[in-house]
Amino acid sequence: MTDNQQTAGAVSPELDAMTCDMIGLFLDALAEGENPGVVICVEDAQGNRYEAAFSEDGEEACLAAAQQFISSHAAHGVTDEGVGKIERYAVAYAGCVDIDGDYENAVLVSFCERGLPCGYSAYVLFDNMGAGDNFMWSDPEPAGEEPQLF
Numbered sequence: 379m380t381d382n383q384q385t386a387g388a389v390s391p392e393l394d395a396m397t398c399d400m401i402g403l404f405l406d407a408l409a410e411g412e413n414p415g416v417v418i419c420v421e422d423a424q425g426n427r428y429e430a431a432f433s434e435d436g437e438e439a440c441l442a443a444a445q446q447f448i449s450s451h452a453a454h455g456v457t458d459e460g461v462g463k464i465e466r467y468a469v470a471y472a473g474c475v476d477i478d479g480d481y482e483n484a485v486l487v488s489f490c491e492r493g494l495p496c497g498y499s500a501y502v503l504f505d506n507m508g509a510g511d512n513f514m515w516s517d518p519e520p521a522g523e524e525p526q527l528f
Contacts, residue, residue: 393490396427397419399419404417405513408504408513409510415471416437416470418431418469420456422455423463430447448464468489469488475521483503484504485504490526497527500520500521501521
C-alpha cells in the first residue's frame with residue numbers, strides 16, 4: 379500500500395496479520411514455559427519476513443538492540459535473508475501492565491509500517507505461564523502511540 383492509499387492512522391491487513399502471527403507464536407512459547415526474550419518481525423513490501431529473538435542480555439538491553447536492528451536495517455532490509463527495504467515491523471516482549479493498581483503479566487507489542495503517522499503499541503494479558511492447555515490470555519488491547527523506528 380502506498381503512502382497516499384493508506385488512511386491516516388489505519389493499520390493495514392498485512393501489518394495486522396504479521397503482528398497477530400507474532401503474538402500467537404509468543405503466546406505459544408509462554409504456554410510451554412519459555413520466554414523468548416525480545417522478538418522482532420520485519421516484512422518487506424512483497425511480504426518476505428524475517429524474525430529474530432534477542433535474549434542474551436537484560437530486557438532493556440535486548441529491547442534497545444531489537445530497536446536498533448530495525449532502525450539500522452530499515453532502508454536496505456535484511457538482504458542475506460531475502461528481505462528488502464522494511465515496510466512494516468513488530469516488536470514483542472513479556473512485561474507487566476498496571477490494571478487498576480495491580481500489575482498484570484502481559485505481552486507488550488510495538489508495531490508500525492511506512493505511511494503511518496506514528497507507531498502503535500498494544501498488550502495481551504496472560505496467566506499460567508508454562509501451564510500448557512491451562513495457559514490463559516486476553517484479547518489485545520491498545521496501549522497508545524510510539525515513535526517510529528524508521
